[in-house]
Amino acid sequence: MPLKIMSLTDAAVERITEIIGDADKPVIGVRVGVKNAGCAGMAYTLDYVTEPVKGDDHVRDKGVDVYVEPKATMFLLGTVMDFEESILSSGFTFKNPNQTGECGCGESVQLKPADLKALAEARAGV
Numbered sequence: 001m002p003l004k005i006m007s008l009t010d011a012a013v014e015r016i017t018e019i020i021g022d023a024d025k026p027v028i029g030v031r032v033g034v035k036n037a038g039c040a041g042m043a044y045t046l047d048y049v050t051e052p053v054k055g056d057d058h059v060r061d062k063g064v065d066v067y068v069e070p071k072a073t074m075f076l077l078g079t080v081m082d083f084e085e086s087i088l089s090s091g092f093t094f095k096n097p098n099q100t101g102e103c104g105c106g107e108s109v110q111l112k113p114a115d116l117k118a119l120a121e122a123r124a125g126v
Contacts (some may be wrong), residue, residue: 005068005122006032006079008061008074014081016064019048026050032081032113033072042075042111044094057123077114077122104119 035042
């Protein structure tokens with residue numbers, strides 16, 4: 001069975017649903033990406049989506065729409081997005097099979113590109 005581009009835990013679905021409901025503008029989902037940042041090299045990004053961006057990969061999981069930037073898909077293939085809360089912090093987390101390391105403070109990660117064949121199969125829904 002091919003990997004999904006991304007999947008969501010119930011906690012992530014609940015939090016995204018809350019974010020969409022609390023937004024002061026019409027929001028249809030969230031957009032996940034990666035950017036160069038931090039001492040480990042990359043950081044995850046998360047933004048509101050008011051309308052789909054052409055070329056984004058679209059993931060619908062448990063009734064929630066997530067859009068993935070095309071350049072990020074190769075680094076996020078197979079990732080599980082979660083939302084975690086503790087006494088000191090709360091936020092989205094990413095359990096990413098393409099992650100090879102992270103910085104000590106947790107602000108950035110090292111990611112390797114996914115296998116191109118697996119990426120093509122995920123996009124085709126094979």
